[in-house]
């Protein structure tokens with residue numbers, strides 16, 4: 001039994017340790033300053049209070065990005081010093097964000113213990129490496145991100161912190177090897193367990209989906225498959241699930257070795273950054289040789305996001321959640337008893353609204369950020385939810401779940417193709433087009449202006465809010481830009497009242513809602529680490545079946561023109577084009 005001591009260290013506050021939409025994300029250079037991580041971790045312990053921390057079982061792991069290994073050792077030593085009873089670490093420090101949520105909710109340790117929370121080490125879809133981003137966030141006992149009440153408290157503690165506690169002489173834990181190591185400190189035993197990153201998650205997925213029918217789909221000669229983990233932590237699950245469990249070929253996995261710098265790429269599953277997959281699926285400027293697979297998907301660094309593609313076909317995330325909701329009861333055993341309700345974030349298209357209405361389901365529109373779904377799920381009000389930002393998930397955990405979304409789509413494909421004797425395979429594109437024919441189509445696009453001057457971004461937003469005070473003026477401007485665009489019927493800043501705890505979140509995005517159901521939304525990203533990112537969301541609803549087959553960019557061209565001119569985008573930002581279009 002190894003003994004350790006607790007040291008008290010003097011420290012002084014750092015500016016700017018306020019957790020954003022999903023934790024604290026900064027450049028690695030910022031995080032590696034002496035005491036920077038330590039201050040944040042101690043502030044988190046202080047905010048959680050000694051009562052919750054003493055005797056706790058904490059999960060500490062993440063997407064494996066640069067600086068994770070060092071951070072895991074520091075957090076383990078600080079946990080020991082703060083009276084935590086046990087630390088659980090995924091092998092090599094790897095656990096996807098959804099896997100952490102599942103581990104907190106479901107895993108039972110060898111001694112019968114259950115986790116009480118987690119430090120997740122990730123900056124999600126931001127690049128990694130010595131010059132890129134690192135991040136940390138705390139998740140609670142329900143498996144979901146800490147609510148604002150806690151993150152605000154953490155922040156307050158970071159502004160006044162004077163000391164932290166660390167077991168400096170605790171030996172570094174070998175995170176490459178599974179097993180339990182026992183230590184003893186001044187207050188008693190402290191254990192570290194390193195466990196297989198995938199087993200618990202695989203078990204959870206098996207309890208939700210019908211793996212037998214998925215195996216059948218993957219073994220069908222009519223079906224071909226491809227998954228790109230963009231060198232994120234999704235790779236640690238892809239082989240186990242898609243290859244070992246479901247029988248996909250190894251060659252169908254792209255970039256599935258987790259890397260500290262994500263192979264130098266930007267681990268964000270969209271049409272811009274998932275280049276290799278996009279080319280393989282026949283959607284790139286330069287196509288790869290051969291027939292593209294029937295199904296393709298990608299994940300972000302921490303594998304909570306997903307992009308779903310068919311052969312030469314892109315499924316918008318807003319359509320994806322609507323289609324999953326529409327088919328969940330028939331295609332996914334976990335939902336066979338019915339859906340409790342569905343929810344989407346405000347900028348996500350209203351495709352889900354139409355499904356909810358037609359299936360008579362409870363429906364919620366929440367601000368951007370997965371945490372808003374958690375309360376609804378804890379209250380038993382929501383089964384399936386999604387965001388335009390490539391996030392889709394369900395109440396099996398309290399995070400969005402990239403691999404879950406892939407399995408949901410595979411389940412829908414398996415369901416639509418079961419008992420099919422004729423040669424025709426029902427493709428991803430068929431499923432989406434059938435959905436549009438039944439429910440109407442929400443043409444949708446998002447323009448991102450990344451790393452814009454923060455002052456300029458604020459000015460643009462204030463200008464748009466000011467404009468909202470006179471709708472007649474707005475409509476006059478719009479008529480001057482395009483006479484074929486309908487009138488704005490309502491404009492506001494989105495405010496949300498949580499129907500469970502009554503809390504109010506204001507300034508959640510600027511909305512221009514048109515008479516014909518079209519919407520223009522402007523928001524500042526809450527996840528960047530430098531400058532400001534302006535997001536512009538453009539949506540138009542088309543019910544007429546003869547008009548649902550247009551190219552999205554053609555259908556949306558008039559609204560795009562209105563959005564850019566109305567907001568004076570180029571004047572404010574100096575940008576003539578967005579950085580990313582999805």
Ligand SMILES: O=P(O)(O)OC[C@H]1O[C@H](O)[C@H](O)[C@@H](O)[C@@H]1O
Nearest residue numbers: 022368369370387389525526527
């Ligand atoms: O604030 P943004 O950059 O638009 O990012 C928004 C997204 O950030 C994270 O990924 C959150 O987990 C999502 O729930 C949210 O939709």
Ligand SMILES: [Mg+2]
Nearest residue numbers: 124125300304
């Ligand atoms: Mg992510």
